[in-house]
Amino acid sequence: MQAGLVVILAAGVALGNVSVIVNATLSLAVTALPALLERDHGVTLDPVIVVWITVAVLLHSAGMIGLYDRVWWWDHLTHTLSGGLVAIAGYAVTSAIDEHAPDVTLPPAFLWVFVFLFTVAVGVCWELLEMIGRELARAMDVEPILIVYSVEDTMLDLVFNVVGATIVAAMARLSGGRAVLERLGDSLARQ
Incomplete structure (x- = not known):
């Protein structure tokens, strides 16, 4: 790769x-x-x-x-993968806090609400950075490094970030997937 x-x-x-x-x-x-x-x-x-x-x-x-x-679904695929990755990282950080901070206890339902909101927030921040980068590039009369197509595209990017987070949450709820997700999250949380 x-x-x-x-x-x-x-x-x-x-x-x-x-x-x-x-x-x-x-x-x-x-x-x-x-x-x-x-x-x-x-x-x-x-x-x-x-x-x-x-x-x-x-x-x-x-x-x-x-x-x-050229491929209408390519952006959706990349945002789904990225959203899932952010959700795993959010799960790992939140689990580490829950496990290692004696004053913090997070019920499982809250954990997934937090991970979902964390994924959405990271996606919003990324989209804002793309827009700011585009405007700065225009102001300096240089080619933007990241391309922003439209507000509709930005909203779809956020939707597919949520799809990725939802897939990760679904993996956690499935009996076999839960063990995989916990292994992934624990490997990040241990660090």
Whole structure:
């Protein structure tokens, strides 16, 4: 998958597309984080989370070379994956607080409400950053790195973030999926 990101980066360079170059470079950096965290801080992420992160950034970077424009559902897929990833991270952080803070006790129903709201809040913050970035790029007369298509597209992005969070919550409610999610969340929470 990292080789795929290198190919996308090379395509961005060949096309002279700054958005593709920046996104592919940042995506490669993100894929290196799990190994750096393990080497420098002894933090070991579950392999499923590492693959999930890598797939999400690879698909996002691939979208930047035209798939967002040509494949109507590509943006929905990437936001669903990202929303699920944010939900797992929110679950891990919230579970760690619940487990390690003696004055905090979170009922399971509240935990999932919090994770859902956390995912929505992160999605809103991301969309605001995209819009601010676009306006700053316009003000400086440079090409925006992140593309904002419309308010309707932004709302759909948020909807698919929620779809990702809902899938993660559903996994937690299913008997087999609950163990997988707890393993993923516990691997993050231990760190």
